[in-house]
Amino acid sequence: MCGITGGVWSDPAKAIDRAQLTRMTDALAHRGPDGRGEFLQEYHTREAYAHVPGVALGHRRLSIIDLAGGAQPMSTSDGELQLVFNGEIYNYQQLRHRLEGRGHKLQTSSDTETILLLYRDEGLEAFQHLNGMFAIALWDNRERRLVLVRDRLGKKPLVFRYEKERLLFASELKSLLTIANLPREVDPSSIDEFLTYQYVPQPRTILKGYSKLPPGYLAVWKEGRLSTQQYWNPDFTAEKSLAGAGSSPSTISEAAATAEIRELLSSAVQLRMQSDVPLGAFLSGGIDSSLIVALMQQHSTSPVKTFTIGFPMKDFDEREPAALVAKHLGTEHHLLEVTPQAAELLPSLAEHYDEPFADSSAIPTWYVSQLTKQHVTVALSGDGGDELFAGYARYRAVKLAGTIDRLGPIKSMLASKLWQLLPSSGRQKSRVRQWKRFTESLALPAARRYLDWISIFGETRRAALYHDDFLAQLARDPAEHLLAAWNRSKGRDDVTAATLADLLTYLPGDLMTKVDIASMAHGLEVRAPFLDVRVVEFAASLPLRLKLRGRVTKYLLRQAFGSLLPAAIWKRKKMGFGVPLDSWFRKELKSLTHDLLTGTSTQIHAWIRPEAIELLLREHDNRTFDHSARIWALVSLELWCRRWLAS
Structure with a gap:
């Protein structure tokens, strides 16, 4: 896990000199406390009419695999390819064997070299073979092009600024902002989107002229022009077809799905336990993190190190269920009671989250990362389980609303303003208030209704916030971000559309950003087995009946792994990671x-x-x-x- 930065230019007036590259690189020191490296190629003319662009690559290293041989930037033996890379490639050993079979003689044991040689063989097609989390910048001197790549689910960040005759990139915006005279003009529509979603959705950032490379995309800069292409574009409209005894040929049997998820998730966990440094896991006592720890313990010959933080407020304290899981599995459990010092922490959050970010669970994530880093350098988490297996309560609300949609006159009655006259407490989560919010949105189409439920400020509230002149500057409808993702599941049920829309929006924009920034602020790498591409594509193809059955969420996980955890954990009401x-x-x-x-x-x-x-x-x-x-x-x-x- 690391931080990367740099740029490429075809105008000498826009060159990045050594001092500037050092400032850009050192702005990411927290992401890579174990080492640093730089590559700088000046703009020059190799021959008549053949201009060679200037290139700068900076790298801060958090050493995880091949501690001695994995330094970056890394180049091929002829120097024609140069690469900086943030993340981990979990299937690099398999890819290594493939490369050796083709005659390559690898000089290191690192996953970085695997990427370089795979690109040499296959060009831009190479990245489709990577199973991992990654943000990659690769300079190809033969083609005189810079290639940027981001992993499929957006686990690792990559921002860039494309301007005339120069492209700049970095793991975090703060690295680019070390460059003198770069503009810092706020995008009004990004503020509007932030107050809708609690994060600024890709591909935009809070500042005009700066962008996020979307998950599953690569970008190529050549001869001053930038092009992007989507290298991962699964068909979310299709359900899995794998018949079992007594099943129709168009559906997957429960037995077949159970067997497959056992194999896939176990393999995903085992791959993510590769490390040359101490490794452990976050353990909240919820289903997802507990299940990951249980599978880790199956693959480990010693007790897994687990980490839990607790708060002196019962509604936000998960120490008891986490301790139950730890005892049941026999882990080496570490817990810390935290009295959050929010006022003291706020400046650090603003410093590290260099875009506005309003998910308050960043606070407990910060503290658990701080605790975990005291003992290990790598931790596994349960992120992604809720989106893939319909774990959030709001998915039950989507299902209920879909049922009401089919009731005709009853829907009209429930959606009437009469319900808004009911008294309720000031608590946002009171049952009456939740019912009011639910019925208020019933008249909307399913996707718009879902956006209304998840928005921090709904459309009407946002309009009431803004000055008239600011309102006039808004050029985008924030709903477009969610609607585009929702429509990727065209033809499937609304719950599936909601879960997969969250996978494409909320997961990279909020959850992955929260975990990446909080963990990397402490030099900790966090890996998410649920987000293995094989698990994601399989879960996305499953019919709803295997995820949400009645009011039972994560149905397939319960069937496949029920014996691994105490019954109390499976029955426990979901608790958010909040403050x-x-x-x-x-x-x-x-x-x-x-x-x-x-x-x-x-x-x-x-x-x-x-x-x-x-x-x-x-x-x-x-x-x-x-x-x-x-x-x-x-x-x-x-x-x-x-x-x-x-x-």
């Missing part, structure tokens, strides 16, 4: 929040009406409504402005 924001904003963080959001120096007032913010704070303080997620989003945006627009 008590509602209480903090009324108590510990009240004064700081009011100072940040209502002061004379508040920067977001350029876009957001102060009186709208004051209303949110007043309603929250008075317990009229729990606006904690919305307030957290505004605080995150303000802190980002103060850190990154003032520099």
Whole structure:
């Protein structure tokens, strides 16, 4: 796991010199505390009319595989290919054997060299063979092109800036912002999208002129032009066809699906246990992380090291179920009670999340990464299980709404404004308030309804926030991001469309960003077996009946792995990885929040009406409504402005 940065240019006036490359590289020192490397090729003319672009590649290394031989940038023996790479290729041993069979003599034991030689043989087709998490920058001196590649699910970040006669790239935006005189102009539509989703969706960033390479894409810069192409584009419209005894030929039997997921997930875990440094796992006591630990223990000859943090607030404390799993599996368990110091942590979050980011579970993720790094350098997680196997409660709501859609007059009654007259508590998660929000959206099409449920600020609330002149600058409908992903599952049921839309949007934009930034801030690598491409493609093809049956979520996982965990874990109600924001904003963080959001120096007032913010704070303080997620989003945006627009 590492940090990469650099650029390529065909105009000498836009060259990156050695000092600038060093600044760009060292801005990513937290991602790679074990080593650094640079490659710099000046723009020059090799022969008449043959200009060779200038190239800069920077790398910070977190050593995981081949500690002695895996330094980067890495080149082929003739120097014609140069590569920097962030991530891990889990099937590199199989690819290595393939390369040796073709006559290649590998000089290292690293996965990096495997990528180089595979590219030499197969060009841009090489990346389809990689099973892993990766962001790659490869300079091909023969073709005089720079190739950027990002993994299929967006586990590793890659941002870039394409301008006339130059392309810049980095693992994190902060690396590019070390370059003097680069503009820092906020994109108004990105603010609107951020306040919708709690993150800025790819391919855009918060700043105009800077982009994220989308998951499953590669980009090629050559002769001053940039082109992109999608190398991973699975057909989400098709369900798995694998008949068992008594099954129709168009469906997969439960027995066949159970056998296949056992094999695939076990293999995915085993591949991710390859490491030349100490390895462990996050353990929350939920189904997904517990299942990953159980499979790890099956493949380990010694107790797996597991890590849990707990809070002194019962509603947010998972120590008890985690301890139950650890005892059942015989792991070497480490736990830490944390009293979150949110005020002290906020500047660090703004520094490392160099785009506005409002998922408050970044706080516990930060603390568990900090604890885990004290003992190991690599940790496995359960990320992806909810999206792939319908684990979120909101998927049951999608299913219920689909049933109501077919009821005609009853739907009209449920969607009527009469339900909005019911009294309810100020708690956002009160059952009456949840029912109100559910019925408010029933009149909308399924995808728009789902967006309304998951939005931090719905369309009406956002419009009420903004100044008129800012509202006039908004050029995009935030719904386009979700709708494009939803439509990838055309012809399938709404629950499947919602799960796969989350896989393509929420997972890379929120969950993977949260884990990558929080873990890399502490020099920790986190691996997610559920996001093995084989598991993803198999799960995406499964019929809904094998994921959500009645009110039972993750049905197939329960059938396939039920005996591995205590019954109490399978029966346990899902708990989010959260913090008590509602209480903090009324108590510990009240004064700081009011100072940040209502002061004379508040920067977001350029876009957001102060009186709208004051209303949110007043309603929250008075317990009229729990606006904690919305307030957290505004605080995150303000802190980002103060850190990154003032520099």
